[in-house]
Amino acid sequence: MIWNQEFETLPREALASLQLKRLQATVDRVYATVPFYKKKFDEIGLKPSHITSLKDLRLLPFTVKTDLRDNYPFGLFSVPMSNVVRVHASSGTTGKPIVVGYTRRDIETWGELMARTLTAAGIHQGDIVHNAYGYGLFTGGLGAHYGAERIGASVVPISGGNTKRQIMILKDFGPTAITCTPSYALHLADVARDMGIDPARDFKLRVGCFGAEAWSENMRQQIEKTFNIDAIDIFGLTEVIGPGVSSECLEAKSGLHVFEDHFIPEIIDPDTGDPLPYGEKGELVFTSITKEAFPVIRYRTRDLTRLNAQQCVCGRTFVRMERITGRTDDMLIIRGVNVFPSQIESALLQIEGLEPHYQIIVDRKNNLDTIELQVEVNEKIFSDEVKKLEVLEKRVVRDIKETFGVSCTCKLVEPKTIARSEGKAQRVIDKRKI
Amino acid sequence: MKAEQISVFLENKSGRLAEVMRALGAAQVNIRALSIADTSDFGILRIIVNDKDKALAVLRDNNFTVSKTEVIAVEVPDTPGGLSKILDLLDAQKVNVEYMYAFIERHSENAVIIFRFDENDKAIEVLQNAGITILSSQEIYTR
Numbered sequence: 403m404i405w406n407q408e409f410e411t412l413p414r415e416a417l418a419s420l421q422l423k424r425l426q427a428t429v430d431r432v433y434a435t436v437p438f439y440k441k442k443f444d445e446i447g448l449k450p451s452h453i454t455s456l457k458d459l460r461l462l463p464f465t466v467k468t469d470l471r472d473n474y475p476f477g478l479f480s481v482p483m484s485n486v487v488r489v490h491a492s493s494g495t496t497g498k499p500i501v502v503g504y505t506r507r508d509i510e511t512w513g514e515l516m517a518r519t520l521t522a523a524g525i526h527q528g529d530i531v532h533n534a535y536g537y538g539l540f541t542g543g544l545g546a547h548y549g550a551e552r553i554g555a556s557v558v559p560i561s562g563g564n565t566k567r568q569i570m571i572l573k574d575f576g577p578t579a580i581t582c583t584p585s586y587a588l589h590l591a592d593v594a595r596d597m598g599i600d601p602a603r604d605f606k607l608r609v610g611c612f613g614a615e616a617w618s619e620n621m622r623q624q625i626e627k628t629f630n631i632d633a634i635d636i637f638g639l640t641e642v643i644g645p646g647v648s649s650e651c652l653e654a655k656s657g658l659h660v661f662e663d664h665f666i667p668e669i670i671d672p673d674t675g676d677p678l679p680y681g682e683k684g685e686l687v688f689t690s691i692t693k694e695a696f697p698v699i700r701y702r703t704r705d706l707t708r709l710n711a712q713q714c715v716c717g718r719t720f721v722r723m724e725r726i727t728g729r730t731d732d733m734l735i736i737r738g739v740n741v742f743p744s745q746i747e748s749a750l751l752q753i754e755g756l757e758p759h760y761q762i763i764v765d766r767k768n769n770l771d772t773i774e775l776q777v778e779v780n781e782k783i784f785s786d787e788v789k790k791l792e793v794l795e796k797r798v799v800r801d802i803k804e805t806f807g808v809s810c811t812c813k814l815v816e817p818k819t820i821a822r823s824e825g826k827a828q829r830v831i832d833k834r835k836i
Numbered sequence: 837m838k839a840e841q842i843s844v845f846l847e848n849k850s851g852r853l854a855e856v857m858r859a860l861g862a863a864q865v866n867i868r869a870l871s872i873a874d875t876s877d878f879g880i881l882r883i884i885v886n887d888k889d890k891a892l893a894v895l896r897d898n899n900f901t902v903s904k905t906e907v908i909a910v911e912v913p914d915t916p917g918g919l920s921k922i923l924d925l926l927d928a929q930k931v932n933v934e935y936m937y938a939f940i941e942r943h944s945e946n947a948v949i950i951f952r953f954d955e956n957d958k959a960i961e962v963l964q965n966a967g968i969t970i971l972s973s974q975e976i977y978t979r
Binding site: 781 | 841846873877880899900
């Protein structure tokens with residue numbers, strides 16, 4: 403299903419001219435209203451009038467996370483505060499958060515984008531949406547909320563946390579769709595089973611939109627089986643708008659359509675900054691072309707993916723980005739080998755019965771990097787025989803070695819000893835002091 | 837006839853065994869026999885109890901990973917060579933012991949040995965043919 407037939411299926415040529423017009427307007431706007439951008443343009447002698455085609459996008463300077471932090475809190479706003487109707491902020495695990503603003507029109511745009519996202523997942527008027535993304539400064543909760551209201555679904559604004567109460571509501575209200583992080587979905591399933599409730603049978607869920615953290619194809623299958631639903635990957639980031647930057651379609655479940663009439667995606671080589679062609683893997687970069695309060699110019703997301711320009715079966719003409727496989731900044735370099743937590747997850751979940759409750763502990767002992775994988779033992783993989791559990795540990799070690807060429811150790815731990823997230827799961831603990 | 841054992845996964849850290857015992861004690865579950873297998877980072881506690889369903893429920897409630905395992909409880913005379921005779925019988929039929937543990941009966945001169953074999957059914961046949969007494973869970977508890 404398509405929410406905005408006209409724009410989501412716009413022929414590529416018409417889309418390109420629309421993008422150029424909107425890009426030029428955005429560049430004019432930031433040059434005139436945001437001293438940070440004016441200074442950066444002036445430093446390289448760039449004038450807004452130099453942008454005459456979409457190819458000129460690469461003339462524009464990159465914006466990085468520290469630029470956003472340096473201008474905390476409102477330094478990059480492109481409208482006076484009196485025109486800002488809402489602010490959100492990133493979680494900011496280190497230091498100050500990144501603050502973004504929205505005009506009334508930005509909020510309208512965001513609602514439209516989330517309406518597209520939910521519609522792409524097959525959610526429609528008549529559905530009850532259990533929205534377990536956190537409400538507040540985090541963009542997830544309110545983003546999904548406005549989209550669900552826009553399409554006329556009934557929203558249960560449950561937010562994150564208070565899991566037992568969520569289970570009761572899932573059972574009693576009978577929502578048909580759920581929105582939350584993938585790790586929280588599995589946590590919900592765990593708690594439900596503890597309460598004697600079968601998530602596949604006792605809930606009426608049909609579909610879920612999961613995002614805000616990297617997850618693997620195997621985890622999708624696990625969620626789909628656990629809840630007996632379709633699990634759709636959605637993507638967004640606070641700096642760009644929040645959720646609603648790209649989304650999978652129910653028809654293909656193969657790559658996330660970037661809403662290109664609002665954001666221009668690029669893939670660059672993270673080391674050189676050079677743009678890469680479609681199909682090549684690199685760092686994802688976004689330029690917003692309709693936002694008023696907080697436009698971003700070539701914002702480096704640190705997410706690694708590739709773009710696919712092939713026409714999709716769903717009819718959308720937008721390019722698809724592959725599911726995020728890692729980030730340039732959560733990439734672990736273990737004895738010189740690049741390892742992404744998502745790849746480790748993928749390897750672990752190939753083992754029958756294993757659940758995605760794991761943690762990766764990285765340390766450095768005698769100048770050598772070490773990885774310990776802690777994996778919770780559930781009843782499916784538990785055995786009364788020591789040797790069977792040791793075989794399991796050895797299999798994990800061997801699979802990781804075969805996949806990455808790095809040695810690790812595996813430690814089986816008791817269930818529920820790895821901290822469960824109400825939001826994003828912490829998969830990696832890096833104890834190295836470098 | 838098979839007896840049922842409860843197996844519990846334990847991380848190798850202080851206080852875990854005590855917690856299992858506290859939970860079982862509070863639920864009035866009595867342990868008749870137990871053994872622990874240990875490695876450097878985990879252990880498996882194996883117990884024979886008076887009320888296995890209650891034990892399973894209370895351990896699950898306390899977030900332990902548990903399983904029910906079928907084992908064979910054999911009654912042997914508490915005299916020199918008692919165990920040897922049984923092992924010889926099984927060895928002759930190529931039945932392998934995965935693990936075993938033993939205790940002395942309260943009301944007789946016999947010992948009870950709990951076995952887990954690679955082929956439990958074959959072991960039962962071999963033992964029964966030789967006239968060895970095999971006990972049920974209930975019998976283990978009342979002897």
